[in-house]
Amino acid sequence: MDRPAASASSQFWLGVTMFFPVAVSIASYGVVWGVLAGQKGLGVLEVLLMSGLVFAGSSQFVALDSWTPGALPIVSIIAATAIVNLRMLLMSATLRPLVSGLSRPKALAAMFFVSDEQWAMTMAEMRKGGGSVAFLCGTGVLSWLSWAGSTLLGRVLGAFIDNPVKYGLDFAFTATFIALLLGMWKGRSDLVPWLVGALAALLTASVVEGKWYIIVGGIVGSLAGALADQWGEKRDVA
Amino acid sequence: MSLEALVTILGMAAVTYAIRAAGLLLADRFPSQGFVANWVKHVPGAVLAALVAPAVLAVAPGRSLADAFLPAETVAAGVVTIVYIGTRNLFAAMAGGVLAVWLMRMWLGV
Numbered sequence: 070m071d072r073p074a075a076s077a078s079s080q081f082w083l084g085v086t087m088f089f090p091v092a093v094s095i096a097s098y099g100v101v102w103g104v105l106a107g108q109k110g111l112g113v114l115e116v117l118l119m120s121g122l123v124f125a126g127s128s129q130f131v132a133l134d135s136w137t138p139g140a141l142p143i144v145s146i147i148a149a150t151a152i153v154n155l156r157m158l159l160m161s162a163t164l165r166p167l168v169s170g171l172s173r174p175k176a177l178a179a180m181f182f183v184s185d186e187q188w189a190m191t192m193a194e195m196r197k198g199g200g201s202v203a204f205l206c207g208t209g210v211l212s213w214l215s216w217a218g219s220t221l222l223g224r225v226l227g228a229f230i231d232n233p234v235k236y237g238l239d240f241a242f243t244a245t246f247i248a249l250l251l252g253m254w255k256g257r258s259d260l261v262p263w264l265v266g267a268l269a270a271l272l273t274a275s276v277v278e279g280k281w282y283i284i285v286g287g288i289v290g291s292l293a294g295a296l297a298d299q300w301g302e303k304r305d306v307a
Numbered sequence: 308m309s310l311e312a313l314v315t316i317l318g319m320a321a322v323t324y325a326i327r328a329a330g331l332l333l334a335d336r337f338p339s340q341g342f343v344a345n346w347v348k349h350v351p352g353a354v355l356a357a358l359v360a361p362a363v364l365a366v367a368p369g370r371s372l373a374d375a376f377l378p379a380e381t382v383a384a385g386v387v388t389i390v391y392i393g394t395r396n397l398f399a400a401m402a403g404g405v406l407a408v409w410l411m412r413m414w415l416g417v
Contacts, residue, residue: 094398101401115308119320123316123323125323131354138312141315147319153354157327157330159330183330235409237408243359243380243387244383244405247404248391248397250352251391251392253355266356267356268360271361282357283357286360287357288353
């Protein structure tokens with residue numbers, strides 16, 4: 070790092086310390102993902118590889134939803150992953166000021182840690198005049214350990230649950246998605262993309278087999294939201 | 308581990324990292340407002356809404372909306388919403404939903 074070593078390491082540990090409460094909630098969510106992964110037929114090694122390399126919770130839940138060993142819809146899972154994670158494009162773009170003093174390889178390597186929680190905490194530090202790549206890495210390393218460890222734990226514990234449908238655990242997906250969705254509510258401009266996305270998904274699901282409704286609903290709903298925003302702005306100007 | 312699982316996981320990892328890196332590389336050219344920025348901003352919400360709707364209403368090819376309506380899941384979706392709005396806690400909302408589905412299924416005998 071180009072900063073003095075002491076400053077970078079204190080920034081790293083500040084990130085770790087501040088992230089601790091978030092890591093606990095990530096872990097509780099990770100255990101659930103691990104249990105469900107086991108029910109969908111993922112092995113311990115697959116869980117570790119996916120959590121360690123993809124390292125993006127929402128998209129991993131979406132992937133599990135379509136996970137059918139022996140006939141994996143590879144293209145549709147990868148496409149859904151890209152769409153769910155597209156938001157990270159905006160996140161790493163806003164972190165640009167942090168990496169101005171770094172070499173390009175180091176800056177690109179640090180972007181691996183960009184995810185909702187780490188990004189939100191680093192942005193909040195930036196707004197207060199702090200924040201650094203070392204801080205982002207501190208939150209990211211703890212987040213990674215918490216996610217990889219808890220999903221592995223869930224996978225191991227899950228082996229002892231015989232019939233997940235009996236305990237309602239299959240509903241954990243839908244419940245998590247509903248809660249994640251509600252947490253994203255920022256105001257009335259969210260109404261159009263959500264409703265159009267849900268309707269497009271219902272229509273697609275009723276005619277097309279498989280999980281394509283996720284991609285169709287996501288694209289149609291978000292485009293409708295952007296069109297509604299544009300229309301609203303024009304009306305405000307006029 | 309099967310080859311299909313390895314390919315899928317590596318593919319997921321590659322697209323996700325490419326998106327993370329592309330944001331930084333395109334930072335100067337990426338519009339911070341306007342149609343494209345609004346579009347990307349709305350993607351996660353639309354995707355989640357698209358995921359949730361068919362699961363709550365149990366829609367699938369060959370089933371009409373009327374006979375697909377699933378009371379246990381629909382009631383539980385309401386419980387998740389109430390718990391989440393009350394607590395703002397993801398885990399509590401999920402646990403409430405799972406508990407509600409479990410109780411509803413016992414009560415309905417399904």
